[in-house]
Amino acid sequence: MKLVRYGAIGAEKPGLVDLDGNIRDLSDHVADIGGPVIDPQELAKLSAIDTESLPLVAGETRLGACVAGTGKFICIGLNYSDHAAETGATVPPEPIIFMKATSAIVGPNDDLVIPLGSKKTDWEVELGIVIGRKAKYVSETEALDYVAGYCTIHDVSERGFQTERFGQWTKGKSCDTFGPTGPWLVTKDEVADPQNLRLWLTVNGETMQDGSTSTMVYGAAYLVSYLSQFMSLMPGDIISTGTPPGVGMGMKPPRYLNPGDVVELGIDGLGSQRQTARADI
Ligand code: ZN
Numbered sequence: 001m002k003l004v005r006y007g008a009i010g011a012e013k014p015g016l017v018d019l020d021g022n023i024r025d026l027s028d029h030v031a032d033i034g035g036p037v038i039d040p041q042e043l044a045k046l047s048a049i050d051t052e053s054l055p056l057v058a059g060e061t062r063l064g065a066c067v068a069g070t071g072k073f074i075c076i077g078l079n080y081s082d083h084a085a086e087t088g089a090t091v092p093p094e095p096i097i098f099m100k101a102t103s104a105i106v107g108p109n110d111d112l113v114i115p116l117g118s119k120k121t122d123w124e125v126e127l128g129i130v131i132g133r134k135a136k137y138v139s140e141t142e143a144l145d146y147v148a149g150y151c152t153i154h155d156v157s158e159r160g161f162q163t164e165r166f167g168q169w170t171k172g173k174s175c176d177t178f179g180p181t182g183p184w185l186v187t188k189d190e191v192a193d194p195q196n197l198r199l200w201l202t203v204n205g206e207t208m209q210d211g212s213t214s215t216m217v218y219g220a221a222y223l224v225s226y227l228s229q230f231m232s233l234m235p236g237d238i239i240s241t242g243t244p245p246g247v248g249m250g251m252k253p254p255r256y257l258n259p260g261d262v263v264e265l266g267i268d269g270l271g272s273q274r275q276t277a278r279a280d281i
Helices: 041-047 081-086 158-162 220-230
Strands: 003-008 014-018 023-025 074-079 098-101 112-114 125-131 147-154 186-189 196-203 206-212 237-239 262-267 269-280
Touching: 041 147, 125 196, 125 220, 125 262, 147 220, 147 237, 147 262, 147 269, 220 237
Parallel strands: 074 237, 112 269
Antiparallel strands: 003 014, 003 186, 014 023, 074 098, 125 147, 125 237, 147 186, 196 206, 196 262, 262 269
């Protein structure tokens, strides 16, 4: 299933995308896409619903982030060896983890707001893992049993805040709108191999990133298991698994986003996003 949350900001309703690409409303079946609703067992029940019986959502509608109630937005740093090289870093001996504030989460096509004082707002397309069931001390072999599905993530990053201001990375990753999530939460039964997905990103139509999750250093199952040794992963938590090469800070000279720039990004099977950058007020 491709699950969505649609409607105005703060008033999103649950839905799914049918085989024709139309959104169908799920409000009669679930309150939202998140929490206990996305437990793998509950998702199996949802998938038994005849989609033709669900109300069709007519016309254009805004999409919200594809999962509600995210308590933790955990990001993995330098998880593609060729991206590590472009930033002048070496591949870490264990996953680098950092947090993105959940207040950064927005819909896939909402505006990308360049924060006050920013000169280095940069892009990163990433595979997102959405946790469906509490995971604590799980092994790598059982790790994916705790996953609801996958989604496209834009890990927007302010490089000055991230690397030139004192301390670690969180403040360069957490600005409002720096976490577009979706368009869809694609249940894991529709993703044959999370380590074989093409992911891409363009700025004003020019390709910047074109990679594959096959070159990730630490794969999805490993990351879920690894993180669960340190903290309980809860339904709705998101793990953003790192970005392939082609970010602005790796270019010579570096290149960053300006108001009016249009960023498009996507992952095969998981859908695409489109944001227009604008200055904060
Ligand atoms: Zn990232």
